[in-house]
Amino acid sequence: MALLFPVLRSLAIALLGALLCVWIRTPLPWLIGPLVAVALVSTLHGGLASPPGGRQAGQWIIGVALGLYFSPDVVREVVRLGPWVALAVAFALALGVLGSWLLGKMVATDAPTAFFGMAIGGASEMAVLAERHGGQVERVAAAHSLRIMLVVLIVPLLLNAFDIHGLDPYVPVAREFSWGGFVLLAAVTGGAAWAMRRLGSPNGWMIGPLLAAAVVTSMGLTWSSLPVPVVNAGQLLIGIGLGTRFTPGFFESAPRFLGAVAAVTLVYLVIAAVFGWLLSAGSGLHWSTAIVATTPGGIGEMALTAKALQLGVPIVTAFHAIRMAAVVLSVGITYRAWGRWKNRRAGAA
Numbered sequence: 001m002a003l004l005f006p007v008l009r010s011l012a013i014a015l016l017g018a019l020l021c022v023w024i025r026t027p028l029p030w031l032i033g034p035l036v037a038v039a040l041v042s043t044l045h046g047g048l049a050s051p052p053g054g055r056q057a058g059q060w061i062i063g064v065a066l067g068l069y070f071s072p073d074v075v076r077e078v079v080r081l082g083p084w085v086a087l088a089v090a091f092a093l094a095l096g097v098l099g100s101w102l103l104g105k106m107v108a109t110d111a112p113t114a115f116f117g118m119a120i121g122g123a124s125e126m127a128v129l130a131e132r133h134g135g136q137v138e139r140v141a142a143a144h145s146l147r148i149m150l151v152v153l154i155v156p157l158l159l160n161a162f163d164i165h166g167l168d169p170y171v172p173v174a175r176e177f178s179w180g181g182f183v184l185l186a187a188v189t190g191g192a193a194w195a196m197r198r199l200g201s202p203n204g205w206m207i208g209p210l211l212a213a214a215v216v217t218s219m220g221l222t223w224s225s226l227p228v229p230v231v232n233a234g235q236l237l238i239g240i241g242l243g244t245r246f247t248p249g250f251f252e253s254a255p256r257f258l259g260a261v262a263a264v265t266l267v268y269l270v271i272a273a274v275f276g277w278l279l280s281a282g283s284g285l286h287w288s289t290a291i292v293a294t295t296p297g298g299i300g301e302m303a304l305t306a307k308a309l310q311l312g313v314p315i316v317t318a319f320h321a322i323r324m325a326a327v328v329l330s331v332g333i334t335y336r337a338w339g340r341w342k343n344r345r346a347g348a349a
Contacts, residue, residue: 006049030235038243055241059206061234067213117143151297165309181224293319
């Protein structure tokens with residue numbers, strides 16, 4: 001009962017934020033509205049809480065919605081782009097190394113905190129790795145929360161301001177809603193989420209349903225679409241989950257550190273935009289799709305940006321999903337190699 005009222009307050013504030021953004025016609029109103037409203041009230045001692053399992057439910061909904069774009073033709077296109085996806089993964093790892101170096105130059109911090117705080121990976125996975133290597137978990141988690149929030153706010157609003165939308169449209173294969181098909185889709189994708197979590201997969205509540213829905217769709221099966229209100233609810237739940245990370249002491253705990261993280265994130269966005277444009281020239285992707293596909297944000301947030309602006313949704317989803325998994329699996333090795341290089345450089349000096 002003690003949790004009920006903070007959850008209800010969060011839902012009410014998130015809904016008001018979403019409706020306000022719908023009214024003023026911002027991009028991604030059901031994600032940006034709840035995120036900003038909940039984060040603002042939460043930092044002002046609003047006593048808010050995310051619904052238990054709400055973020056996971058939101059990830060499941062968005063994962064299924066994205067998986068419905070993967071027609072057989074789209075799957076063939078993703079396979080064709082394999083070498084370019086690998087290049088994007090290498091770029092993300094290199095960008096994280098650059099970011100950690102810049103952060104270390106701007107503010108005093110230990111190596112594992114700087115490295116895992118600026119790595120382009122999931123917040124929870126990077127925090128675990130930082131703790132394993134002696135880093136400051138709270139700062140790493142805060143760095144990722146701030147980076148994701150800045151990317152979510154800047155990229156969609158900037159693209160929308162320059163009228164960049166509808167340049168690379170894709171549509172879900174399943175167009176009509178069916179109760180029987182929806183139940184079957186929910187069972188299969190829910191089972192995939194459970195299996196991925198049992199295997200310890202990062203972001204399993206999104207990756208599992210995404211993969212399952214993509215496999216079903218690529219086989220030509222169109223069980224059911226997801227109604228727009230369900231997709232909106234998924235975005236709202238993710239927005240609440242992100243917004244409640246911003247506690248009253250968030251910006252007071254290490255203001256210089258967070259200021260440096262914000263500055264490095266802006267550098268990330270500029271470099272990633274240039275890289276995305278160059279990648280589009282070699283891969284044949286539309287430049288707008290390539291830029292969103294290589295932006296250093298989370299898989300769900302960037303895929304939703306592509307969906308809202310009609311910028312190559314399945315391509316963006318594939319790039320970010322593969323990047324996220326590859327970074328989580330290889331970032332520890334990269335950190336150790338980076339440490340050895342620093343030690344050799346220090347010894348040579």
